[in-house]
Amino acid sequence: MNLRDMLRGLLVRLYARRVEGHLDHAQVPKHIGVIMDGNRRWAKAAGSTTAQGHQAGADKIEEFLGWCAETDVEVVTLWLMSTDNLNRPKEELVPLLGIIADTVRSLAADGRWRVHHVGALDMLPGHVRTAVKEAEESTAHVDGILVNVAVGYGGRQEIADAVRSMVLDAHEKGTSMEELADSVDVDLIGRHLYTSHQPDPDLVIRTSGEQRLSGFMLWQTAHSEYYFCEVFWPAFRKVDFLRALRDYAARHRRYGG
Numbered sequence: 001m002n003l004r005d006m007l008r009g010l011l012v013r014l015y016a017r018r019v020e021g022h023l024d025h026a027q028v029p030k031h032i033g034v035i036m037d038g039n040r041r042w043a044k045a046a047g048s049t050t051a052q053g054h055q056a057g058a059d060k061i062e063e064f065l066g067w068c069a070e071t072d073v074e075v076v077t078l079w080l081m082s083t084d085n086l087n088r089p090k091e092e093l094v095p096l097l098g099i100i101a102d103t104v105r106s107l108a109a110d111g112r113w114r115v116h117h118v119g120a121l122d123m124l125p126g127h128v129r130t131a132v133k134e135a136e137e138s139t140a141h142v143d144g145i146l147v148n149v150a151v152g153y154g155g156r157q158e159i160a161d162a163v164r165s166m167v168l169d170a171h172e173k174g175t176s177m178e179e180l181a182d183s184v185d186v187d188l189i190g191r192h193l194y195t196s197h198q199p200d201p202d203l204v205i206r207t208s209g210e211q212r213l214s215g216f217m218l219w220q221t222a223h224s225e226y227y228f229c230e231v232f233w234p235a236f237r238k239v240d241f242l243r244a245l246r247d248y249a250a251r252h253r254r255y256g257g
Helices: 003-021 039-046 050-070 090-110 126-139 155-172 177-183 186-190 238-250
Strands: 031-035 075-082 113-118 145-153 203-206 225-228
Touching (some): 050 075, 050 090, 050 145, 050 238, 075 090, 090 113, 113 126, 126 145, 145 155, 155 186
Parallel strands (some): 031 075
């Protein structure tokens, strides 16, 4: 590392410390959703392989959760893989699934996070399903940040699954379709989502410069604030995180008003 890079790094750390010092913890979002975009582009720019890019993105997660723990965030939803990603070429998909399984196991082994899967579990390969289920079971007692790992997740798929679950539940209870139709409201549908009984995201962060949700938590983000960051996910820094929190705290939330 040359002198210029060292000075730049020092200035960034000093700036981050200043931003953090002015952060009002009473205005920190309780639930943050993260669209971790840019692994492949980061890898291309760094002259690395796509798998190395995905691994670098996975390595960033525990650091990010540490920042969340320092600022009193209670729930974090990490979009690790969409349902569309399952259609990627085998040479990219297989290593990515392995990285995701290892990441979920690592999160569980850390001991600080309560892991919960959101997504279509039946669409995932057996070894990933096993990793997710074991992580959920082994961390069920943990009183730390609730970490939703969105693997095989799609917003439309979630709503379809919620409706299916609602209908099946009514059938098991002997509820007629007319009675079900009369009882359907926002709260009932919400209880059948993957994030049932969780607060909706206050803030959604998307890295890499893309300014779209791509189907992320379509139902839950109706009143969320969005923060789009130009940085690729593997290069996401604490100062970028703090800027997102500062930007969120400066907004006046209208909740659709």
